[in-house]
Structure formats: structure tokens, C-alpha cells
Amino acid sequence: MMSDIFVLIPGRTSRQGTALNEGKYTDTYKEEITTLLMNAEDMQRLDLETGDRVRMWNEQAEVVVTCKADKGESPPGVLFISYGDISSQLMGGDTHGSGMPTSKGLDVQLAKAE
Amino acid sequence: MTLTCITNGILQDPANDIDGEVRNVWIEDGRVVNAPTDPGRRADKTIDATGMVVMPGGVDMHCHIAGPKVNVARKMMPDDKRTAEPVRRTALTRSGTTGSVPSTFATGYLYAGLGYTTAFDAAIPPLLARHAHEELEDTPIIDKGFYVLMGNNHYLMKQLQENEPERLKSYVGWLLNSTKGFTAKLVNPGGVEVWKSSGGNATSLDSTIDHFDITPRQIINGVATAVDELGLPHPVHIHANNLGVPGNYNTTLDTMNALEGHRGHITHIQFHSYGGDPDDQSTFCSKVPDLVEYVESHPNITVDVGQVMFGNTTSMTGDGPLGYFLHKVMGRKWFSGDTEMETGCGIVPITYKNKSLVHAIQWAIGLEWYLLMQDPWRIAMSTDHPNGSSFRAYPEIIALLMSRDRRREMLARVPGGLKERTTLADLDREYTLNEIAIITRASPARMLGLKNKGHLGIGADADVTIYQPNEDYQRMFELPRYVIRRGEIVVEDGEIRSNAEGRLLHVAPKYDDGAIDNIREWFEKNYTIQFRNYPVDENTLHEREVIGS
Amino acid sequence: MSIAEQPPTTETPELKIVKDATCTFCGCVCDDMELTVEDNHITKAKNACVLGKAWFFNHHIEDRPEATIDGQPVTYEAAFDKAAEILFNSKNPLTYGMSDSTSEAQRVAVAITDWIGGNLDTTTSVCHGPSGMAFQGVGEVTCSLGEIKNRADFLIFWGGNPAESHPRHFTRYSLMPKGEFIPKGRKGRTAVLIDVRKTKSAKAANEFLQIKPRSDFELAWAMRALAKGLKIDPKIEEKTGISLETLTDLMDRMKKAKFGVILFGMGLTMTRGKHINTEAVLSLARDMNRHTRWNARALRGHGNVSGADNVVTWSTGYPFGVNLGRGYPRFNPGEFTSSDVLAREEADAALIIASDPMSNFSQPAREHLAKIPSVVLDPKLSDTARTATVAFTTATYGINTPGTVYRMDDVPIPLRPAFESPYKSDYEILKEIERRIRAKQLGV
Structure with missing residues (x-):
């Protein structure tokens, strides 16, 4: 049985890159940074379908995003989201003396939004 | 125009045969001028140099102060700066860091503070020339330029392989125009290409270079010929093969022979004057006397020393395999950077210890060069900053040359084995002020073909350093009373009084532009930038001066 | 003598072609763009990738005020005065961003920060800053992109997804091109992708090693041990997801390569371990030189982030x-870096150049930035510009302004602007601010 603790990996996508040039206030950009890509097995286990709203939280914040089945990129237990406002809310301020907040590989919990 | 007069100084101007005469120096519009013929015309400004020594501004003909390699060393070595006294911001001047590789603004201020007004960076990859220019613009006060790395350039090696000397010459001309450089520099000719291609090196002048089927000897001769035919003010500037290897003096002799009478400058020759067996460190020794004899009997050759001084510094070089060698010897962090079609680069922190016999021999070999060369006009002071030591060691080196007692004090603190391996302990010569003025200004300016530098005759750039005589020569040369650049007081009692820009010095040789199509065709096949984006646009440069032959 | 034998641009009243223009969107800094400009719009961008096209087609002139103070449109002059006043009066200001600006503008930003005694940081600290720290620890064996094109027969992409972040890296520099000593191009090279996710880059590689999240360090360290001929516990598979057999086979082939390169991304620097992860990978590439030639190179993101590193380094x-x-x-990542200076509520003013920390920084950092007076320069509206005290609309570098940018391998490349912008460049705006600050300082 998978735990409901996931590893979240925010990253860049080319869709985000192109949308960024159109502007950060376009629907495409907003959609891109609020869509969570998940492993299909995880979605099945949690009874989720593409388009469902999910809550994702850690000690920093709680956000609500739309989930979507990925095309096999992430293994079970790993989530992906385009780097942006939503992922930043889940980042802590501590950089562990490096100047770099832990921005990839964040532990988060996830549940279907009621 | 402001007319300035430096009055009653003791003038040391060896290029004009003036050795310690009390004279006035008149300056107008940045240049040395005749005293006004009109007795009613008085100086607008007078600098009283009574009792002080007046010399032309110092000229450093071989240092690493700007561009990609230097900046990588800065990035890599925060440890080198933490404990070093920083350069503080003033109302007029910028802040900076020092250590063995000072930041750009600090570099300009520190050189000026030592009475140096001109310096040349010795190794810039053509592809990265734009970077060097940006840094030089941010290096205040001093006039400056750089040498362009060519010793492992693919187009050049291809022309040697195909026996196309005219194309090679046109390419050298085109490349100097494109980069706004000062002359061709060879670094471990051919050997760096072997390193890039296979991790090896070229161990003799007749080693075959991978992919090109040519030898270092051909590169040296071919480029020396091209530079002479282009009529450049400074000859080909050579960092010979086998740097640092025991027994390498034979390679150095071979290198000088390979010039076949063409002009050539052998740089940091200290690192190339070693006897002994490369596989047996205990045989390491000096071969300076043999090399001095050769240089003195061959007027086509000039040298600078590359003096080693004890302490922490950074080795930085276009000699990629040397960087790897030093990394293996020192076991310390290492940067290697290969540039497409052109060159390599190696950077390793290094500590020269007076308790190490090898390091002490290197130190002694540098001093032997100064003391054994009878003709000071063929040798220039350098530390190959920061390789042998920082340029900031010049006052200490001057003191060692001027005082045999001071040398003996240092000799007492190095391993005794030095005595059998170098002649230093037997050398009694003491440099005069006149000779110091030659090797720190007049001779490097002459070797560089800078007609307005290194002397204070009529028409010379009014770059002047005024020293307060002191029995402690190091102290005297560390703290000039005044430093003047192009007629403006830039340093007074150790305080920087100017944030002036300084001037870029470069050449613009004529070449056959019919050769460009061939260069272009090769270029477009191999580089990763566009041909038209390669040359430095002169409109982006700061104040500059083209130096002719 | 002029080097350019053919005219750089051809122009008719309504149509202009700019050849050899440079795309500054990502760290590839491709300079082979051929731009068609019609009525202050770029309508074609030959050779541009999907990101480049989006960059060129969408940076047209928007109808926005040249500057605002507290959201209200003002003239440039009023904004210069206010910006200079904010920065001059601050006690511990922060300068941040700079990676999407020319090095000429970066130099002025550094000068301002020096004159006012502020914190100086760039987007590097939240991208490959940890790689910079790793470099300070162990050094780096690296090469220009052309060396990769001309010599590399073995490529390892690690924690990066160039197919999406640097679309032309494969085709122009690393994987596909025919090179001087790689006449067969793609067929002459082996490519391995190491990543947590099977990204779009996996398709381009010969092999994909899917590692467990947060095990990059262990994998690189195991490979270093294998390179040295040491025995490895097969349990490495439990930690990393990669079997010892696979690793041993990979290492054998790495040793047999003529010229290998590890190209690494932010999968290393942004994950727990950060600079230690990069240090392991840099050490691995260095150690491989005992066997054959190996290099490492970071896949840098923004167009001129390498320039920012260079300018800040040569100045300070x-x-x-x-x-x-x-x-x-003084230098201290974790103390003087932007995320920290903001999250610890230390900065009392900010100068932000062409970047958007209000959308990318951690929540505590963003909250503090919103509270302090700030001066923001950006060609586009952003969350950061919206919260700024003084916001300048700027011309876009490379599209509207000339200057110099440094490619991810530190190769400096000139910009050939396509059309003029009614807005001022970063350089011009920063110069005006600097001039005013200097006048206040020198009492003139």
C-alpha cells in the first residue's frame, strides 16, 4: 500500500516556457502552473480522475490544484508541477546555508478536495 | 591646456641615457613636452620632486589580470580572498577583493599604487576576447591590452599541414583585427591540442600533433614568421612546451632554435630553465647559465622571468595538460576549460614553500636570470602574475636584486641543497636604480614596441612614478610618493586619486582580405557561433589606441 | 577593416530581415536567428525553437506606462528620482535578478550596489548557485559547447530535461550535430539520461536510468568508486533504483569513450543535498580523466545568467x-543570498532587474519583499512589478537593445536588435539611477 506522502518535483516545461512569453496572466500559463501531473496507478489508488481537484499540503502551506494523469513520466509516489506560484507556496524559507531553498523533491501530502 | 612641471627630481630615464640627473619634466595634454621657451610661461601646476627619484610608469608585459581564465580563478577561490585585505570603496573609487587574483577594479588600483601604468594580459582565447575587453574596461587607470592564444588553433595548424604560409599569415592578421589583441601568443604549442584530444601532451618539439600531423616546431616557426612579416610591434610571445618539467632547458633551446632568426619573446623563462631527469626529482637543478649564454648571443630573442616567490598563489594557464599535472602533484581543486578550435586552460591553487628544495630552486632560478643576464634591455621583470607570485611582489624582488645581503638572508632560510643546484649563492651583482628602471619599464616597453611608454623623452605618454628614496628598497617601491598617468596625478602617498578608465592598446595589421572566404568556410563548419558574431565590434570598446610597428 | 562582407540587415519600408540575431530566452543563446520584422512585430524567426519563437513573437510593444510609482503612471524622470531616493536612503538594500539583462546593464547594477553598500545577488542563487559552491569546493573540468559538438562521443544528461528547457541543445550543440571529429553526428555518440522522471529527453537518449528521488549523490559517489576500481555493495540498487550490474556496465563504457561529457541540470541543485550533489558529479567527471577525457557542464537557464556570474565575479x-x-x-551563500536576506526580513529595499521573485521565491521571502520599498525593471508585467514601489517598463534585451550576453559555457555573444522600443533599456535606466545616487553622495 502506497503511503499518501508524495515527493513533489516542480520543474520547467516547454509549454510553460512558451506561455511565459505570452504573459504570466494568460489562461494557458495559469493552467500550466496549477496542473499536477500524477502517476496513473497513484490516481487509481486514490480514486482520482483527470480534472479532479486535489488538496496538497506540507508544513508550509496548503494548495488546491487540478490533477492529471501523466504519460508514464513519474514513478508511483512522485508528483510533478510546473515551477511557479503554487510550487513556491510549498517551499520553506530556509536554504540550509546554501542560498537555495529546497525547490525540488518536496515531501507533500495529498488528498481529494471535498 | 594645463602645463604641469615636475621639478628638481632625480631622473632615471634609461631609454634617454639619463641616469640620476636632476631635471624638470614638463607635461602638457598628457604628454612630456619641452620646457616652455617663453620665460614668462609658468607651469599651471608644479609637483616638487626635490630629493625624489623620477621614473617612467612601470610596464608589466606578462600578467594574467582579465578575461575568462582569470575570472574562473576568482570564482573558484573565495578561500584566497577571505583573509586578504580588501580594497575599500571610497567616495571616488570602487571596492574590490585581493588575494592572488584581485577583482578588476582592485587590479587597476593596485597596479597604479605600485607605480605601474601599463599591463598586458598574456593569454586570451579569441572566442572569448569580448569578455577580456569588458573586464579591461572595468580595470581602471592603467593602459592595457592582451595577447591572443594561437598555439593550438585548428585553422592555423591546418595551414601548416597543407603548407599554406600565406593563408596562415592572413589568418594571424585577421584574428588580431577580430579580437583587438596585441600579438600572437603560443602556449605549449600543439601540446594542448593533444591534451584536448586524448589527455596526453607533446613532449618534444618534434612530437606529432593528433589529427594535424604537424609538430610544435612547425607551429613556432610558422607563427614567428607570420608575425615578423605582418610587422607587429611585439614578436610572437612564447610559453614553450614542457613547462615545469626537469630537463626542459633542452626544449627551451630547441624552441629558440626553431625561430631560425625570427624575433621571439620567451616568457616566464624561469619555468623553462630546469636541468635534471624528469623521473628523478633529486636531480632537479638550474640550467640558467646555458640559456643565458644562448640568449645573449641571439639578439632576436627577449625574455621575461616569471619569478617565483614563497607563499600562496594560483597557477593559471592556457596550458591544459600543465593544469592536470599540477592537480595531480598538489592534489588540490582543479579547473580545466577547453575552448573549441582554439585552446585549453588549467587553474590550480598552489603554495610555494621555502622549505621545499624544488620550490627554492625555482625561486633561485628566477633571480639567477636577472643577475646573470648582462644586458638588461633583453630581460623584463615579471612574476607571470599570479603564477610565480602576485605582481604585488615586485618591490620585494627589486629589493632582492638591489641588495646581496637581502638575498643572503633569504638563502639562509632555504634548504642547503640549493647551493649545488644553482649559482645564486655565488652571485654578488647588485642592481642599480638605472637597471631597475630598465627591467621594470624601459625594456618591456621597448620589447612591446610601445614608443611612447617606458621613457620620459619629448612626446612620451606622461606616465610618471615618483619615489621617495629609502634604504629599504622594498618600502621605496611599495609606496610611491606620486603616480601620474597621462599627466593626471592618480596616486598620492598610497591614496588613489582617480577612477580614470585607462586605454586599450591593440594592433591592427594589414592582411590579405582575399583570405577571408577560406577562413569563413572553415569557421562555419566548426564553430558554434556565427561568423559575423565573432569579431569584436570596435564601437563597443572603451578608449583605445592602435599601436603600429 | 570591416569583417562583415555582407550587409547585416536588408530593409524595405515595411519589412526588415535581421540575420545572425541572438535568442536570449535560454542559456543556449543561439545566435543564428533570422528575424523578419514587420511593423515592430517579429513575424518570422527562422532557426528558432518553440521557446525562441514564443520569445520573439510575444515581445512586441505593449501599451503600458513607461514607469509607475505605487501603481500610478509617472514619467521616467519622476521614477528615476524616486528610485534613487529609495536606494540611497536604504540601509541594507538588495539587488537581485540580472540574468535577463545585458552584461553592460549588469555592470551598472553592480556599480549601484557597490556605491550604496547593498547585497548583490542574481538568479544564480536559486538555479545553479549550489553548482557554483561545488565548483569552489572541487573545481570543474569543462569545455565550450563546440568542444562537445566536435569531440564528444559519450553524453550523460543528469537531472536536466533539455528537450523542454533547452530545445536546441541536442540539435545544435550536443547530441545531433556532425562535428569536426564526430563526422557521423548522432550515430557517433552514445547518450544516457539519468533522472527521476522519464521526461521528454528520454526519447532522445539511448538509455534512461530512472533513479529514486534524492539519490543523485549516492549514485555519483558509487560511480566514482567504480571509476577507481573499488568494490560496491549491491545494495546500491535499493537506495538508487539502479543495479550494480547496470552501473558497472555504464562505467566500463564511460572508460572506453574518447571524450565524455556530463551535462547536469537543476535536478541536482534544487534537491536536498544541493551543492553536495553537484560536487559529487563534478568530482566524477574530474576523476574520469584518469582513464580518458571527461568534462562536466551545467545546463544554465536564463539567457545571460552566466554573464551575471561573470560580471559579479570580476567586480567583487x-x-x-x-x-x-x-x-x-563579502561572500556568504545562505547569509547574503536573496532568499535568505528576504526570508529573514533583513533587506529594507530592493532593486529587482528583469526577474520575478514574487512568483518564484519561498512564501516567507515573498511576504517580506511585498512589505519593503522596491524598484523593479521588467519588459513585462509580473507579480513583482505589481508590488513594486517604482516599476519601469523596459525594452527587451536582444529584441530591442544591443549588448553582450554570455552563453551557458561563458562564450560572450553580441546582440543584434530587431526593432526599436519606445521604452528605455535596463542599461539606460540604471545609468540614470546611478547618476542620481552619485550626485547625492558627492553632494553635487
Whole structure:
């Protein structure tokens, strides 16, 4: 049985890159940074379908995003989201003396939004 | 125009045969001028140099102060700066860091503070020339330029392989125009290409270079010929093969022979004057006397020393395999950077210890060069900053040359084995002020073909350093009373009084532009930038001066 | 003598072609663009990738005020005065961003920060800053992109997804091109992708090693041990997801390569371990030189982030995370870096150049930035510009303004602007601010 603790990996996508040039206030950009890509097995286990709203939280914040089945990129237990406002809310301020907040590989919990 | 007069100084101007005469120096519009013929015309400004020594501004003909390699060393070595006294911001001047590789603004201020007004960076990859220019613009006060790395350039090696000397010459001309450089520099000719291609090196002048089927000897001769035919003010500037290897003096002799009478400058020759067996460190020794004899009997050759001084510094070089060698010897962090079609680069922190016999021999070999060369006009002071030591060691080196007692004090603190391996302990010569003025200004300016530098005759750039005589020569040369650049007081009692820009010095040789199509065709096949984006646009440069032959 | 034998641009009243223009969107800095400009719009961008096209087609002139103070449109002059006043009166200001600006503008930003004694940091600190720290620890064996094109027969992409972040890296520099000593191009090269996710880059590679999240360090360290001929516990598979057999086979082939390169991304620097992860990978590439030639290179993101590193370094001696408050440069990542200076509520003003920390920084950092007076320069509206005290609309570098940018491998490349913008460049705006600050300081 998978735990409901996931590893979240925010990253860049080319869709985000192109949308960024159109502007950060376009629907495409907003959609891109609020869509969570998940492993299909995880979605099945949690009874989720593409388009469902999910809550994702850690000690920093709680956000609500739309989930979507990925095309096999992430293994079970790993989530992906385009780097942006939503992922930043889940980042802590501590950089562990490096100047770099832990921005990839964040532990988060996830549940279907009621 | 402001007319300035430096009055009653003791003038040391060896290029004009003036050795310690009390004279006035008149300056107008940045240049040395005749005293006004009109007795009613008085100086607008007078600098009283009574009792002080007046010399032309110092000229450093071989240092690493700007561009990609230097900046990588800065990035890599925060440890080198933490404990070093920083350069503080003033109302007029910028802040900076020092250590063995000072930041750009600090570099300009520190050189000026030592009475140096001109310096040349010795190794810039053509592809990265734009970077060097940006840094030089941010290096205040001093006039400056750089040498362009060519010793492992693919187009050049291809022309040697195909026996196309005219194309090679046109390419050298085109490349100097494109980069706004000062002359061709060879670094471990051919050997760096072997390193890039296979991790090896070229161990003799007749080693075959991978992919090109040519030898270092051909590169040296071919480029020396091209530079002479282009009529450049400074000859080909050579960092010979086998740097640092025991027994390498034979390679150095071979290198000088390979010039076949063409002009050539052998740089940091200290690192190339070693006897002994490369596989047996205990045989390491000096071969300076043999090399001095050769240089003195061959007027086509000039040298600078590359003096080693004890302490922490950074080795930085276009000699990629040397960087790897030093990394293996020192076991310390290492940067290697290969540039497409052109060159390599190696950077390793290094500590020269007076308790190490090898390091002490290197130190002694540098001093032997100064003391054994009878003709000071063929040798220039350098530390190959920061390789042998920082340029900031010049006052200490001057003191060692001027005082045999001071040398003996240092000799007492190095391993005794030095005595059998170098002649230093037997050398009694003491440099005069006149000779110091030659090797720190007049001779490097002459070797560089800078007609307005290194002397204070009529028409010379009014770059002047005024020293307060002191029995402690190091102290005297560390703290000039005044430093003047192009007629403006830039340093007074150790305080920087100017944030002036300084001037870029470069050449613009004529070449056959019919050769460009061939260069272009090769270029477009191999580089990763566009041909038209390669040359430095002169409109982006700061104040500059083209130096002719 | 002029080097350019053919005219750089051809122009008719309604149509202009700009050849050899440079795309500054990502760190590839491709300079082979051929832009068609019609009525202050770029309508074609030959050779541009999907990101490049989006960059060129969408940076047209928008109808926005040249500057705002507290959201209200003002003239440039009024905004210069206010910006200079904010920065001059601050006690511990922060300068941040700079990676989407020319090096000429970066130099002025550094000068301003020096004169006012502020914190000086760039987007490097939140991208490859940890790689910079790793470099300070162990050095780096690296090469220009052309060396990869001309010599590399073995490529390892690690924690990066160039197919999406640097679309032309494969085709122009690393994987596909025919090179001087790689006449067969793609067929002459082996490519391995190491990543947590099977990204779009996996398709381009010969092999994909899917590692467990947060095990990059262990994998690189195991490979170093294998390179040295040491025995490895097969349990490495439990930690990393990669079997010892697979690793041993990979290492055998790495040793047999003629010229290998590890190209690494932010999968290493942004994950727990950060600079230690990069240090392991840099050490691995270095150690491989005992066997054959190997290099490592970071896949840098923004167009001129390498330039920012260079400019900050040559001016201060340190690449990022610099504090000039004592009148000279001090360096301490974790102390003087932007995320920290903001999250710890230390900065009392900010100068943000062409970047958007209000959308990318951690929540505590963003909250503090919103509270302090800030001066923001950006060609586009952003969350950061919206919260700024003084916001300048700027011309876009490379599209509207000339200058120099440094490619991810530190190769400096000139810009050939396509059309003029009614807005001022970063350089011009920063110069005006600097001039006003200097006038206040010198009492003139």
C-alpha cells in the first residue's frame, strides 16, 4: 500500500516556457502552473480522475490544484508541477546555508478536495 | 591646456641615457613636452620632486589580470580572498577583493599604487576576447591590452599541414583585427591540442600533433614568421612546451632554435630553465647559465622571468595538460576549460614553500636570470602574475636584486641543497636604480614596441612614478610618493586619486582580405557561433589606441 | 577593416530581415536567428525553437506606462528620482535578478550596489548557485559547447530535461550535430539520461536510468568508486533504483569513450543535498580523466545568467551572494543570498532587474519583499512589478537593445536588435539611477 506522502518535483516545461512569453496572466500559463501531473496507478489508488481537484499540503502551506494523469513520466509516489506560484507556496524559507531553498523533491501530502 | 612641471627630481630615464640627473619634466595634454621657451610661461601646476627619484610608469608585459581564465580563478577561490585585505570603496573609487587574483577594479588600483601604468594580459582565447575587453574596461587607470592564444588553433595548424604560409599569415592578421589583441601568443604549442584530444601532451618539439600531423616546431616557426612579416610591434610571445618539467632547458633551446632568426619573446623563462631527469626529482637543478649564454648571443630573442616567490598563489594557464599535472602533484581543486578550435586552460591553487628544495630552486632560478643576464634591455621583470607570485611582489624582488645581503638572508632560510643546484649563492651583482628602471619599464616597453611608454623623452605618454628614496628598497617601491598617468596625478602617498578608465592598446595589421572566404568556410563548419558574431565590434570598446610597428 | 562582407540587415519600408540575431530566452543563446520584422512585430524567426519563437513573437510593444510609482503612471524622470531616493536612503538594500539583462546593464547594477553598500545577488542563487559552491569546493573540468559538438562521443544528461528547457541543445550543440571529429553526428555518440522522471529527453537518449528521488549523490559517489576500481555493495540498487550490474556496465563504457561529457541540470541543485550533489558529479567527471577525457557542464537557464556570474565575479571577486555593506565585498551563500536576506526580513529595499521573485521565491521571502520599498525593471508585467514601489517598463534585451550576453559555457555573444522600443533599456535606466545616487553622495 502506497503511503499518501508524495515527493513533489516542480520543474520547467516547454509549454510553460512558451506561455511565459505570452504573459504570466494568460489562461494557458495559469493552467500550466496549477496542473499536477500524477502517476496513473497513484490516481487509481486514490480514486482520482483527470480534472479532479486535489488538496496538497506540507508544513508550509496548503494548495488546491487540478490533477492529471501523466504519460508514464513519474514513478508511483512522485508528483510533478510546473515551477511557479503554487510550487513556491510549498517551499520553506530556509536554504540550509546554501542560498537555495529546497525547490525540488518536496515531501507533500495529498488528498481529494471535498 | 594645463602645463604641469615636475621639478628638481632625480631622473632615471634609461631609454634617454639619463641616469640620476636632476631635471624638470614638463607635461602638457598628457604628454612630456619641452620646457616652455617663453620665460614668462609658468607651469599651471608644479609637483616638487626635490630629493625624489623620477621614473617612467612601470610596464608589466606578462600578467594574467582579465578575461575568462582569470575570472574562473576568482570564482573558484573565495578561500584566497577571505583573509586578504580588501580594497575599500571610497567616495571616488570602487571596492574590490585581493588575494592572488584581485577583482578588476582592485587590479587597476593596485597596479597604479605600485607605480605601474601599463599591463598586458598574456593569454586570451579569441572566442572569448569580448569578455577580456569588458573586464579591461572595468580595470581602471592603467593602459592595457592582451595577447591572443594561437598555439593550438585548428585553422592555423591546418595551414601548416597543407603548407599554406600565406593563408596562415592572413589568418594571424585577421584574428588580431577580430579580437583587438596585441600579438600572437603560443602556449605549449600543439601540446594542448593533444591534451584536448586524448589527455596526453607533446613532449618534444618534434612530437606529432593528433589529427594535424604537424609538430610544435612547425607551429613556432610558422607563427614567428607570420608575425615578423605582418610587422607587429611585439614578436610572437612564447610559453614553450614542457613547462615545469626537469630537463626542459633542452626544449627551451630547441624552441629558440626553431625561430631560425625570427624575433621571439620567451616568457616566464624561469619555468623553462630546469636541468635534471624528469623521473628523478633529486636531480632537479638550474640550467640558467646555458640559456643565458644562448640568449645573449641571439639578439632576436627577449625574455621575461616569471619569478617565483614563497607563499600562496594560483597557477593559471592556457596550458591544459600543465593544469592536470599540477592537480595531480598538489592534489588540490582543479579547473580545466577547453575552448573549441582554439585552446585549453588549467587553474590550480598552489603554495610555494621555502622549505621545499624544488620550490627554492625555482625561486633561485628566477633571480639567477636577472643577475646573470648582462644586458638588461633583453630581460623584463615579471612574476607571470599570479603564477610565480602576485605582481604585488615586485618591490620585494627589486629589493632582492638591489641588495646581496637581502638575498643572503633569504638563502639562509632555504634548504642547503640549493647551493649545488644553482649559482645564486655565488652571485654578488647588485642592481642599480638605472637597471631597475630598465627591467621594470624601459625594456618591456621597448620589447612591446610601445614608443611612447617606458621613457620620459619629448612626446612620451606622461606616465610618471615618483619615489621617495629609502634604504629599504622594498618600502621605496611599495609606496610611491606620486603616480601620474597621462599627466593626471592618480596616486598620492598610497591614496588613489582617480577612477580614470585607462586605454586599450591593440594592433591592427594589414592582411590579405582575399583570405577571408577560406577562413569563413572553415569557421562555419566548426564553430558554434556565427561568423559575423565573432569579431569584436570596435564601437563597443572603451578608449583605445592602435599601436603600429 | 570591416569583417562583415555582407550587409547585416536588408530593409524595405515595411519589412526588415535581421540575420545572425541572438535568442536570449535560454542559456543556449543561439545566435543564428533570422528575424523578419514587420511593423515592430517579429513575424518570422527562422532557426528558432518553440521557446525562441514564443520569445520573439510575444515581445512586441505593449501599451503600458513607461514607469509607475505605487501603481500610478509617472514619467521616467519622476521614477528615476524616486528610485534613487529609495536606494540611497536604504540601509541594507538588495539587488537581485540580472540574468535577463545585458552584461553592460549588469555592470551598472553592480556599480549601484557597490556605491550604496547593498547585497548583490542574481538568479544564480536559486538555479545553479549550489553548482557554483561545488565548483569552489572541487573545481570543474569543462569545455565550450563546440568542444562537445566536435569531440564528444559519450553524453550523460543528469537531472536536466533539455528537450523542454533547452530545445536546441541536442540539435545544435550536443547530441545531433556532425562535428569536426564526430563526422557521423548522432550515430557517433552514445547518450544516457539519468533522472527521476522519464521526461521528454528520454526519447532522445539511448538509455534512461530512472533513479529514486534524492539519490543523485549516492549514485555519483558509487560511480566514482567504480571509476577507481573499488568494490560496491549491491545494495546500491535499493537506495538508487539502479543495479550494480547496470552501473558497472555504464562505467566500463564511460572508460572506453574518447571524450565524455556530463551535462547536469537543476535536478541536482534544487534537491536536498544541493551543492553536495553537484560536487559529487563534478568530482566524477574530474576523476574520469584518469582513464580518458571527461568534462562536466551545467545546463544554465536564463539567457545571460552566466554573464551575471561573470560580471559579479570580476567586480567583487565572488559570483553571487555578495554583501557590500562594509565598503568591500563579502561572500556568504545562505547569509547574503536573496532568499535568505528576504526570508529573514533583513533587506529594507530592493532593486529587482528583469526577474520575478514574487512568483518564484519561498512564501516567507515573498511576504517580506511585498512589505519593503522596491524598484523593479521588467519588459513585462509580473507579480513583482505589481508590488513594486517604482516599476519601469523596459525594452527587451536582444529584441530591442544591443549588448553582450554570455552563453551557458561563458562564450560572450553580441546582440543584434530587431526593432526599436519606445521604452528605455535596463542599461539606460540604471545609468540614470546611478547618476542620481552619485550626485547625492558627492553632494553635487
